[in-house]
Each structure stands twice: as C-alpha cells, then as structure tokens.
Amino acid sequence: MKKIKTITCIGAGYVGGPTMAVIASKCPEIKVNVVDINEKRIAQWNDADVNNIPIYEPGLAEIVAETRDKNLFFSTEVDQAIDEAEMIFISVNTPTKTYGIGKGKAADLKYIELCARQIARVAKDDKIVVEKSTLPVRTAEALTSILHNTGNGVKYHILSNPEFLAEGTAIQDLLKPDRILIGGDSDTQEAREAMQALVDVYAHWLTDEQILTTNVWSSELSKLTANAFLAQRISSINAMSELCEKTEADVDEVAKAIGMDSRIGPKFLKASVGFGGSCFQKDILNLVYISQSLGLQEVADYWEQVIIMNDHQKRRFAQHIVKTLYNTVSGKKISLLGWAFKKDTNDTRESAAIYVSDYLLSEHAKIVVYDPKVSSEQVYADLEYLGTHDPAFIREQVKVVSSPTEACFQAHAVAIMTEWNEFNTYNWKEIYQHMMKPAFLFDGRNILNRYEMKEIGFEVYAIGKGPSIQIA
Numbered sequence: 445m446k447k448i449k450t451i452t453c454i455g456a457g458y459v460g461g462p463t464m465a466v467i468a469s470k471c472p473e474i475k476v477n478v479v480d481i482n483e484k485r486i487a488q489w490n491d492a493d494v495n496n497i498p499i500y501e502p503g504l505a506e507i508v509a510e511t512r513d514k515n516l517f518f519s520t521e522v523d524q525a526i527d528e529a530e531m532i533f534i535s536v537n538t539p540t541k542t543y544g545i546g547k548g549k550a551a552d553l554k555y556i557e558l559c560a561r562q563i564a565r566v567a568k569d570d571k572i573v574v575e576k577s578t579l580p581v582r583t584a585e586a587l588t589s590i591l592h593n594t595g596n597g598v599k600y601h602i603l604s605n606p607e608f609l610a611e612g613t614a615i616q617d618l619l620k621p622d623r624i625l626i627g628g629d630s631d632t633q634e635a636r637e638a639m640q641a642l643v644d645v646y647a648h649w650l651t652d653e654q655i656l657t658t659n660v661w662s663s664e665l666s667k668l669t670a671n672a673f674l675a676q677r678i679s680s681i682n683a684m685s686e687l688c689e690k691t692e693a694d695v696d697e698v699a700k701a702i703g704m705d706s707r708i709g710p711k712f713l714k715a716s717v718g719f720g721g722s723c724f725q726k727d728i729l730n731l732v733y734i735s736q737s738l739g740l741q742e743v744a745d746y747w748e749q750v751i752i753m754n755d756h757q758k759r760r761f762a763q764h765i766v767k768t769l770y771n772t773v774s775g776k777k778i779s780l781l782g783w784a785f786k787k788d789t790n791d792t793r794e795s796a797a798i799y800v801s802d803y804l805l806s807e808h809a810k811i812v813v814y815d816p817k818v819s820s821e822q823v824y825a826d827l828e829y830l831g832t833h834d835p836a837f838i839r840e841q842v843k844v845v846s847s848p849t850e851a852c853f854q855a856h857a858v859a860i861m862t863e864w865n866e867f868n869t870y871n872w873k874e875i876y877q878h879m880m881k882p883a884f885l886f887d888g889r890n891i892l893n894r895y896e897m898k899e900i901g902f903e904v905y906a907i908g909k910g911p912s913i914q915i916a
C-alpha cells in the first residue's frame with residue numbers, strides 16, 4: 445500500500461497549526477505543508493523567534509522549533525502545496541452564517557467550498573481529501589460533487605477526521621487523544637486504502653484501539669454531538685448554580701457529589717460565567733439548524749436550550765454586578781481579570797468577558813481589562829465586532845492594562861472572567877487596600893478562596909454559592 449510522503453493542510457489556524465506540527469514531529473519522513481491565504485498569519489508562523497508564532501499553546505513553540513523548515517513548512521503558496529500532496533487536510537474556519545438563509549445558525553461553508561474548488565482546479569493526480577474542519581453532517585456529499593465533476597480524471601477519496609482538541613491543552617490532546625475518529629467509505633478496496641493511509645499517519649504514535657473508523661456521516665455527526673454533549677453539561681451545572689445561589693447549596697459540592705457517580709463522571713462540571721470559545725455555540729447552532737431543516741423541531745429546541753441557558757448565565761452575572769453596586773455602575777471602575785475564553789490560550793472568540801463587558805458598557809461602566817495573553821487591540825476588536833456600541837465610546841470607556849495591580853487600582857469591583865492560575869498567586873490584601881470601599885469581588889470561575897477573600901475585607905460573590913459566608 446502507498447505510504448503518504450507529503451501532506452498539505454489548508455488553514456494555518458488553531459487546529460491546522462498545532463495538528464500539523466504534531467504530525468510533522470511524529471512522522472519525520474512525511475513532509476507537511478501548512479498553507480493559508482492570511483499572509484500575516486503565515487509570516488508569524490515563520491517568525492525567526494518561535495515565541496512569536498500566532499497561537500499560544502503550552503508546548504507548541506517547542507514542537508514548531510523542532511520541526512519547522514525540516515519537515516514542517518508554512519506558506520501562502522496554496523496551489524503549489526495542493527499539487528505536491530497526496531493527502532490534503534481542509535482545516536479552514538466554518539463560522540456561523542451572518543447573512544441569507546440560515547443566518548445566525550447554519551455553518552458558513554464558503555471557505556470549505558473555495559478549498560474544494562481550488563483543489564479541483566489544481567490537482568493533477570489522485571488525492572485523499574480530509575475534512576478536518578467541523579462540518580454539518582453530509583458535507584462530504586457536497587465536496588464529492590465538486591471534486592468529482594471536473595472531468596479531468598483525477599480521483600479523490602474524501603475522509604472525515606474531526607478534531608477534538610481543546611485550546612490550552614491542544615498539544616497534550618494531540619499527543620494523547622481519547623480517540624482519533626476517521627470516517628470514510630469502505631465499499632471499495634481503494635476507499636479502504638485511503639482510510640488506511642490516514643490510519644497509518646496516526647499509527648506513528650497511537651495504538652489501533654485509539655483510532656476509531658466509522659462511515660463518513662457518523663464521523664461528521666459525532667463531532668457536533670460531542671460538542672453538544674460537552675456544552676450541555678456546562679449549561680446543566682450552570683442551571684444548578686442559580687438554584688444553588690437561592691438555596692445555599694454549594695455548586696462545587698453538588699458537582700463533586702454527582703460526579704462521583706461513575707455514570708455521570710467528574711469532568712466538565714465546573715460552573716462558570718458561561719462557556720465561550722469558537723466551537724460550542726457555533727456547533728450547537730449548526731445542530732439546531734440541521735435539525736430544523738430536517739423538520740425535527742423538538743430536537744432543535746432541545747439543543748437550543750443549551751445556548752439559551754449559556755446566554756442567561758453571562759447576562760445574570762453582569763446583572764448581578766450592577767445590582768450589587770447599588771443598581772448603578774455608571775462611571776464606576778470595574779476591573780475584569782481575564783479576557784480569553786479559558787486559561788492558557790490567547791483565543792478570545794465568544795469569550796464570556798466580551799458579553800459581560802458589552803452589558804456593563806450599556807450601563808456606562810468604566811472597564812479596565814487585564815489578561816496575561818490578550819492584546820489591547822484584540823479586546824477593542826472583540827467589543828467593536830458586536831456592534832452594540834460606538835468604537836469611540838468603547839475606547840473612551842475601556843482601558844486595557846498590562847498588570848493586575850493597575851487594573852484593580854481604585855476599582856469599585858473586580859470580576860474574574862478567566863481561570864488563569866496566576867490570579868490565585870496575587871497579593872489580594874494589597875489589591876484590596878488600593879480599591880474603593882466597599883470592595884466587591886465577583887468570581888466568575890470560582891477560583892479564589894472566598895472565605896480568605898471575605899476575611900481580607902472583600903464583598904464576595906461566587907457563582908453557585910449562597911450569599912452567607914460564615915467566618916469563624
């Protein structure tokens with residue numbers, strides 16, 4: 445059977461970059477090209493100082509340093525890379541549609557289709573095309589139709605190989621995944637060989653048991669299903685967090701108690717200010733849209749509730765800040781610690797911090813943001829993208845600073861938006877001393893010891909915890 449010698453990945457983003465870096469590192473005999481139309485992004489991937497690559501992920505810079513320009517190449521030469529490769533991963537973005545039919549729910553597949561058309565135009569010999577992006581079930585059908593209608597005799601095998609890595613732990617997830625999922629046709633010998641060629645790539649570092657093969661549709665749908673189930677757990681525990689606040693049950697204790705039931709399990713039960721990230725919301729909305737399109741309204745409603753609950757959680761956190769600060773935050777300084785959607789990443793897409801800020805801006809708060817990995821331009825871009833407030837107003841009301849001390853200086857309230865470990869290491873006594881009094885602390889991640897914070901003098905609110913804190 446033919447061994448793959450050259451792989452091309454279209455899309456040098458959060459998935460394409462780290463995934464290909466790991467493949468290059470584990471498969472030294474395979475040449476891996478990562479291509480993108482975004483020249484700036486490619487220039488960053490090629491930056492002489494490997495610490496300037498565009499994505500921050502623990503362990504990624506080291507792997508890129510080890511493989512780049514040996515068997516891992518970043519470039520904007522998409523045609524050339526397509527021509528060269530036997531196997532092409534498509535790892536471009538599939539955002540929620542912002543126009544036309546399905547606006548606000550369906551996945552926008554224009555980037556996927558452009559890739560397929562480009563492959564169809566350029567390819568001169570047979571290719572294995574791998575869907576790495578998260579796609580609606582049955583997208584492979586559309587790809588097949590585009591690729592097989594060129595009339596130039598080139599044969600394509602289309603595989604689905606969704607990615608399950610989570611940001612912040614991408615490298616660990618890639619090196620030790622719970623499973624790799626490969627969906628493909630097994631009708632013909634050629635199709636089986638195509639699937640085996642991809643299995644062989646992963647077999648460089650994974651066992652047979654870790655590599656699951658299914659039909660294409662199961663693979664496509666499993667990705668959306670996995671994200672829906674994961675997000676559903678968070679919305680479920682967040683729903684309970686509100687009930688806990690009313691009843692003085694403690695959401696962390698409830699999570700621990702239910703998580704010890706092996707049928708439920710302990711992971712993904714951390715109550716929070718709401719889930720963010722580029723995937724959960726987009727993929728569930730896509731699932732809702734697919735269900736609606738197939739006339740399955742009850743199925744659509746069931747999954748949509750996960751998003752409704754998440755929006756509620758973000759809004760009620762912001763509302764609680766306003767209510768606690770005597771029903772007005774106008775002109776008050778609110779310090780937001782954390783802007784990324786989770787710790788250990790510089791990704792801010794759909795971060796709860798954006799929505800909480802947007803709400804506080806409507807109440808004319810003065811917002812000061814500190815995040816160890818997010819730039820000020822990103823913060824402004826995120827707020828401007830929502831379109832709720834005038835860019836000039838945003839820049840007048842929001843300041844982005846480079847230290848937590850500066851962020852909290854003379855603040856009326858501090859809100860923890862991301863669970864960065866460093867937030868636990870601060871001298872909170874000193875922070876308290878320099879804040880306006882009463883000094884309010886809103887812990888959207890339950891990472892600080894609220895008893896200690898209360899003892900320092902803070903008025904503390906923590907998600908899913910009753911209001912009364914007894915200090916011995």
Ligand SMILES: NC(=O)c1ccc[n+]([C@@H]2O[C@H](COP(=O)([O-])OP(=O)(O)OC[C@H]3O[C@@H](n4cnc5c(N)ncnc54)[C@H](O)[C@@H]3O)[C@@H](O)[C@H]2O)c1
Pocket residue numbers: 454455456457458459460479480481482485522535536537538555558559576577578579607608609610611722723
């Ligand atoms: N971010 C994650 O953690 C994650 C995890 C699993 C799956 N996914 C899925 O993987 C896919 C990619 O996600 P991402 O976060 O890497 O997106 P991203 O936006 O970070 O990267 C996508 C890249 O594709 C490039 N691109 C778009 N069209 C192109 C074209 N025609 N030719 C060349 N380059 C093109 C863009 O310029 C961009 O750099 C999405 O479908 C997403 O749902 C993401």
Ligand SMILES: O=c1ccn([C@@H]2O[C@H](COP(=O)(O)OP(=O)(O)O[C@H]3O[C@H](CO)[C@@H](O)[C@H](O)[C@H]3O)[C@@H](O)[C@H]2O)c(=O)[nH]1
Pocket residue numbers: 578607608609610611612671674678711712713714715716717718719720721722723724785786787
């Ligand atoms: O118990 C939890 C776990 C997570 N979160 C939040 O949920 C969001 C998503 O977190 P996580 O799933 O860890 O990160 P992602 O990078 O968004 O990864 C998800 O989305 C990816 C893109 O599809 C999938 O590949 C991953 O398997 C899936 O976990 C973040 O805001 C987290 O803070 C919680 O609030 N409570």
